[in-house]
Amino acid sequence: MWEYSEKVREYFFNPRNSGPLEEANGVGDVGSIQCGDALRLMLKVNPDTEVIEEARFQTFGCGSAIASSSALTEIVKGMTLDEALKVSNQNIADYLDGLPPEKMHCSVMGREALHAAIANYRGETQTDAHEEGALVCKCFAVDALLIEDVVRANNLNTVEEVTFYTKAGGGCASCHEGIEEILAKVKGERSGPGEVSPPMKPIAPRAAPKLTLVERIRRIEAVLASVRPMLVRDHGDVELVEVQGRNIYVHLKGSCAGCMMEAATLGGIQQKMIESLGELVQVLPASYMPAETSC
Amino acid sequence: MNPIYLDNNATTRVDPEVVAAMLPFFTEHFGNPSSIHAFGSQVGKALKEARQKMQALLGAEHDTEIIFTSCGTESDTxxxxxxxxxxxxxxTIITTVVEHPAILSLCDWLEKEGYIVHRLRVDRKGRLDLDEYRSLLVNNVALVTVMWANNETGTIFPVETMAEMAAAKGIMFHTDAVQAVGKLPIDLKATKIDMLSLSGHKLHAPKGIGVLYLRRGCRFRPLLRGGHQERGRRAGTENAPSIVALGKAAELAIEHMHHENTEVRRLRDRLEQGILSQVTHAFITGDTASRLPNTSNIAFEYVEGESILLLLNKQGIAASSGSACTSGSLEPSHVMRAMGIPYTAAHGTIRFSLSRYTTEEEIDRVIAAVPPIIAQLRELSPYWNENGPVENPERAFAPAYA
Structure with a gap:
């Protein structure tokens, strides 16, 4: 059985705000019976203040789906619609003291229902076609469709690259076979009928013209700038500390610091550095820098 | 309140007599059966007895047809x-769409390796079409592998007939009988079954022990090489305590076979009638005319299985479900989908599996517990109005996006 927090169990066994809400003026229906999760969120919004005065839910689903729905109604009650729109699925999960990775989609469904209910109140139509594939990486809750999209959009070829872009495969490694299958599938689509897939890139970089120190630093900074958006998305950042020969020392900041994905992140940056600089380099955390040897 | 265990198709409690039989093999009889000295030979003798007891339970012609393995999955593989x-x-391999993952995952992998796999479909009651099966029995088929009884619904397949049909074409036949052994009388010497898998922990022996029955004369290649154990067909030092335990469990299974098919069946039927007479929009899945005596799988429409299990668990009742959420996948049980059970019901399937320890008092407690739980969850469900499903549920609740 799943390891549910006490709070999830409490909200499942004694759900708050369940049942129909007759005077609702914003209703959001999400999920589907095929997936085994369906949620109707009903809001009573004060038209003058746009404050959510009452929120109720009806849910067909597992323990965490019911708990997430119930938590959502508790969170949004008393909020204005603009405040409610800022509620993320992580807020819902945090409210419940966390959800198992396989169950994070329950909180996503809650946020979607909220957006749908607000859109319904405002007379807007929802066009979001959120799709979810089978869960591939259980450590970081990454599904097959996301991996496929990212592989296609970024022309990825290896499991390491997929890990760097999506985190998938960066934990226990048991999903590497699954990721390889997705890569093979997309690769098959890329080459198309009759075409031969391009030869593998040689691993050793071709001899590149020797760079000046300034050029090297510029390229190193450019690589860091290119990965920064991805790190920032996960509330992290990276900063160049020192370059000593083949060793590039960086400082991982924010949530990147101490993250269990640190090695994968550095590995991914290193791969890009090697490609950009045309030489074999090592990207290391600043803490690995040898103690000052100055005279 | 004492907990009630109705998940015996998942695993069973080890019988106290079985525990007593195996314990000396951790202490005074610790020897390696391959050794020449007295420590070893005592153990060797105990293994021989265990093998003969298993031979008796399966109705095998020779005790050497019994190969001890580590589990059902190893036997299948x-x-x-x-x-x-x-x-x-x-x-080519012929199998069914409702096999255990031990078979299906391996077949999926073999397919990627280039083998051809035919998966026989089932009808709404989970039954196979033997005409379709007959038409697939051609020269290039290496093996037919069909489970004796389905783990989720208890539906029994006509493996004896199917083995005859395969043998007539010179095709090997294997059956995953993990759920059937100990619950149904089996007499392998009277059949054309070439190989059979079973697992100890489904019949009140410990986990980590299984058997592959291999008919004398059936061509064989070992999975594990590296020793003469099990006549070179399964290398690795014998798990002596567990083999002794499985022998004892086989002996007890023969003793209880009648009870299993009378009293356990009566309690199972009582459970089903008791629940279905109180809960509307619920039905039994599988082939009620041909089922394991201990298994009941009930679909409760418009509610989700994991929620039911959590509420049952709160009252100390253990069962299992075919819902997507209990497995972490997005699809409900492949068995329910294969039978064409609609999604509105497939997510709400609950399997109750009894054992010889189940009592009438326990069954009556479950009969009392289930209806309020279903009512409570239906009250929460957007697919349900006060007394029944909303009209045209799939359309009445049609989310803007899924």
Whole structure:
């Protein structure tokens, strides 16, 4: 059985705000019976203040789906619609003291229902076609469709690259076979009928013209700038500390610091550095820098 | 309140007599049966007795047809890979869509490796079409592997007939009988079954012990090489305590076979009638005319299985579900989908599996507990109005996006 927090169990066994809400003026229906999760969120919004005065839910689903729905109604009650729109699925999960990775989609469904209910109140139509594939990486809750999209959009070829872009495969490694299958599938689509897939890139970089120190630093900074958006998305950042020969020392900041994905992140940056600089380099955390040897 | 365990198709409690039988093999009889000295030979003798007891339970002609393995999955894997390696000129496997993952996952992988896999479909009651089966029995088929009884619904397949049909075409036949052994009388010497898998922990022996029955004369290639144990067919030092335990469990299974097919069946039927007479929009899945005596799988429409299990668990009742959420996948049980059970019901299937320890008092407690739980969850469900499903549920609740 799943390891549910006490709070999830409490909200499942004694759900708050369940049942129909007759005077609702914003209703959001999400999920589907095929997936085994369906949620109707009903809001009573004060038209003058746009404050959510009452929120109720009806849910067909597992323990965490019911708990997430119930938590959502508790969170949004008393909020204005603009405040409610800022509620993320992580807020819902945090409210419940966390959800198992396989169950994070329950909180996503809650946020979607909220957006749908607000859109319904405002007379807007929802066009979001959120799709979810089978869960591939259980450590970081990454599904097959996301991996496929990212592989296609970024022309990825290896499991390491997929890990760097999506985190998938960066934990226990048991999903590497699954990721390889997705890569093979997309690769098959890329080459198309009759075409031969391009030869593998040689691993050793071709001899590149020797760079000046300034050029090297510029390229190193450019690589860091290119990965920064991805790190920032996960509330992290990276900063160049020192370059000593083949060793590039960086400082991982924010949530990147101490993250269990640190090695994968550095590995991914290193791969890009090697490609950009045309030489074999090592990207290391600043803490690995040898103690000052100055005279 | 004492907990009630109705998940015996998942695993069973080890019988106290079985525990007593195996314990000396951790202490005074610790020897390696391969050794020449007295420590070893005592153990060797105990293994021989265990093998004979298992032979009796399966109705095998020779005790050497019993190969002890580590689990049902190992037995299944050994059987399938052996059939392919022993007959390299053949490239096809016939199985069913409702097999256990031990068979299905391996077949999926073999398909990627280039083998051809035919998966027999089932009808709404989970039954196979023997005409379709007959039409697939051609020269290049290396093996037919069909479960004796389905783990989720208890539906029994006519494996004896199917084995005859395969044998007539010179095709090997394997059956995953993990759920059937100990619950149904089996007499392998009167059948054409070549290989059979079973697992100890489904019949009140410990986990980590299984058997592959291998008919004398059936071509075989071992999965594990590296020793003469099990006549070279499964290398690795024998798990002596567990083999002794499984022998004892086999002996007890023979003793209780009548009870299993009378009293356990009566309690199962009582449970089903008791629940279905109180809960509307619920039905039994599988082939009620041909089922294991201990298994009941009930679909409760418009509610989700994991929620039911959590509420049952709160009252100390253990069962299992075919819902997507209990497995972490997005699809409900492959068995329910294969039978064409609608999604509105497939997510709400609950399997109750009884054992010889189940009492009438326990069954009556479950009959009292289930209806309020279903009512409570239906009250929360957007697919349900006060007394019944909303009209045209799939359309009444049609989310803007899924």
């Amino acid at each position: 050994t059987a399938i890979l052996s059939a392919l390696r022993a007959q390299p000129e053949k490239n």
